[in-house]
Amino acid sequence: MDAAMDTYDVIVLGAGPVGENLADRAHAQGLSAVVVESELIGGECSYWACMPSKALLRPVLARADARRTPGLRQAVTGPLDASAVLAHRDAFASHWKDDGQAQWLDSSGIDLVRGHGRLDGPRRVTVTEPDGRQRTLTARHAVAVCTGSRAALPDLPGLADARPWTSREATSAASVPGRLAVVGGGVVAVEMATAWRALGAEVTLLVRGQGLLPRMEPFAGELVAAALTEAGVDLRTGTSVTGVRRPEPTGPVTLTLSGDGAGAGGTLDADEVLFATGRAPRTDDIGLETVGLTPGAWLDVDDTCQVRDVAGGWLYAVGDTNHRALLTHQGKYQARVAGAVIAARAQGLPLLETDPWGAHAATADRAGAPQVVFTDPEVAAVGLTAAEAERAGRRVRVIDQDLAQVAGASLYVDGYRGQARIVVDLDRGHLIGATFAGPAVGELLHSASLAVVAEIPIDRLWHAVPAYPTISEVWLRLLEAYRG
Ligand SMILES: Cc1cc2nc3c(=O)[nH]c(=O)nc-3n(C[C@H](O)[C@H](O)[C@H](O)COP(=O)(O)OP(=O)(O)OC[C@H]3O[C@@H](n4cnc5c(N)ncnc54)[C@H](O)[C@@H]3O)c2cc1C
Numbered sequence: 001m002d003a004a005m006d007t008y009d010v011i012v013l014g015a016g017p018v019g020e021n022l023a024d025r026a027h028a029q030g031l032s033a034v035v036v037e038s039e040l041i042g043g044e045c046s047y048w049a050c051m052p053s054k055a056l057l058r059p060v061l062a063r064a065d066a067r068r069t070p071g072l073r074q075a076v077t078g079p080l081d082a083s084a085v086l087a088h089r090d091a092f093a094s095h096w097k098d099d100g101q102a103q104w105l106d107s108s109g110i111d112l113v114r115g116h117g118r119l120d121g122p123r124r125v126t127v128t129e130p131d132g133r134q135r136t137l138t139a140r141h142a143v144a145v146c147t148g149s150r151a152a153l154p155d156l157p158g159l160a161d162a163r164p165w166t167s168r169e170a171t172s173a174a175s176v177p178g179r180l181a182v183v184g185g186g187v188v189a190v191e192m193a194t195a196w197r198a199l200g201a202e203v204t205l206l207v208r209g210q211g212l213l214p215r216m217e218p219f220a221g222e223l224v225a226a227a228l229t230e231a232g233v234d235l236r237t238g239t240s241v242t243g244v245r246r247p248e249p250t251g252p253v254t255l256t257l258s259g260d261g262a263g264a265g266g267t268l269d270a271d272e273v274l275f276a277t278g279r280a281p282r283t284d285d286i287g288l289e290t291v292g293l294t295p296g297a298w299l300d301v302d303d304t305c306q307v308r309d310v311a312g313g314w315l316y317a318v319g320d321t322n323h324r325a326l327l328t329h330q331g332k333y334q335a336r337v338a339g340a341v342i343a344a345r346a347q348g349l350p351l352l353e354t355d356p357w358g359a360h361a362a363t364a365d366r367a368g369a370p371q372v373v374f375t376d377p378e379v380a381a382v383g384l385t386a387a388e389a390e391r392a393g394r395r396v397r398v399i400d401q402d403l404a405q406v407a408g409a410s411l412y413v414d415g416y417r418g419q420a421r422i423v424v425d426l427d428r429g430h431l432i433g434a435t436f437a438g439p440a441v442g443e444l445l446h447s448a449s450l451a452v453v454a455e456i457p458i459d460r461l462w463h464a465v466p467a468y469p470t471i472s473e474v475w476l477r478l479l480e481a482y483r484g
């Protein structure tokens, strides 16, 4: 490529789901785009996160439902075929090869440069290619940092030498460990405890707080905790890990425990230990210092995803790196917004629609980000929890409904256990949050997202009649309770 060809309208650093979408949006609006990728096109989501984890969990949830279905449960008495489940997972991770995604990029007219990219002052990116050569790219309009996040490990004595699992190993391991210790009580911890327990591991879940899924409505974590315990997981709350040792490279790992929970003292031996203790931004080695920012920090952006504190309006941070919502669908939404913003600014449009819910504002990150946790029971949530609404000073009414009372739920499986909650803003007359926990509630979530994002007046929602007998009839029960 000659020097002139190294100038693009948009340079995208990182070809995860977010970088791919941003490049696609910019290109669709007539801009030239290049993406720089140091590992696999498709990013964390395709190979070590969403796809492999859900491929592991799908058979687990299907079996759980089958076991609760009269006439069917007798047909599913045996254990899961772990090697078949792992093979299914391998296929969904494309065997950790990105040929398919590379082909898509190629056919879409977006250029790809493989290698590690770093900012090199305003609008410039240098790439260290796999063969060690350096290449410089220049952006006419924008550089978008879409480098994602990695697992954050606590600073514990002995941890590095003990070769702990992170989310990468937990989603790609080739065999089932006999004993797996999981540290953390968030989404990765509960999903992976669910999967590996069902695949046959003895799982101990070590949670330093008092419950699971602390950012969600309390009943969600309580239902998941009860189900994990029932499935044979040794759940220890109020328990911190203060040390980790693996004296023999191929031998077991020993954790030192402390805390005020029952079972918090002493030590715990396991064959593997997964640290599911949150994420850190992959911004430590991307040249942030060359544009006046701090390496290793989450990037602070406005609602257009433009990085604040950088003059000239050319730098964007989209997806996990901006820490607005660490979710693939939300990052892709930001990419659609930022792609439109970059194109509009490149075309010199005088006015952008940056008001809430405008075309150039990622409003849903704060007001309507949905999430499904694929545990048994599933948890599905959108918008604010009751506690968040209260902290935000909103005047709300909270309505709860036992999902077991809904005909569609009791038909779905025997002994259905679940709970639903809506949070209604009394001043505005519409929903600002909803949470469901129970089998198959994931597919219920989009109805709640619509109600929150479209700000459907509660009086109009009353006319949206759920079909009988579906689990969606929970909407009728919730609205009946609200209206009295
Ligand atoms: C176990 C697990 C399960 C998850 N499950 C779900 C789920 O079910 N649903 C959901 O919505 N979200 C899920 N998430 C979250 C989701 O994976 C992330 O929100 C999503 O991957 C973020 O996309 P991204 O493009 O911002 O970053 P990433 O997917 O992390 O992609 C970033 C890309 O940038 C590349 N890169 C980094 N630095 C450089 C550099 N200097 N030069 C060139 N390339 C670089 C990386 O190699 C990578 O390919 C899960 C996360 C985990 C850990």
Ligand SMILES: NC(=O)c1ccc[n+]([C@@H]2O[C@H](COP(=O)([O-])OP(=O)(O)OC[C@H]3O[C@@H](n4cnc5c(N)ncnc54)[C@H](O)[C@@H]3O)[C@@H](O)[C@H]2O)c1
Binding pocket: 154, 183, 184, 185, 186, 187, 188, 189, 191, 207, 208, 209, 214, 240, 241, 276, 277, 278, 279, 325, 326, 327, 371, 372, 373, 374
């Ligand atoms: N189904 C999904 O949508 C899905 C699935 C997995 C992950 N994700 C995304 O990935 C992100 C990362 O997930 P995660 O579970 O790693 O992070 P998280 O922030 O959800 O949970 C981390 C947990 O670890 C605990 N923790 C932190 N440091 C600790 C320490 N030193 N010792 C013990 N506990 C500690 C925290 O209190 C917290 O409960 C989430 O924000 C989520 O959005 C989404």
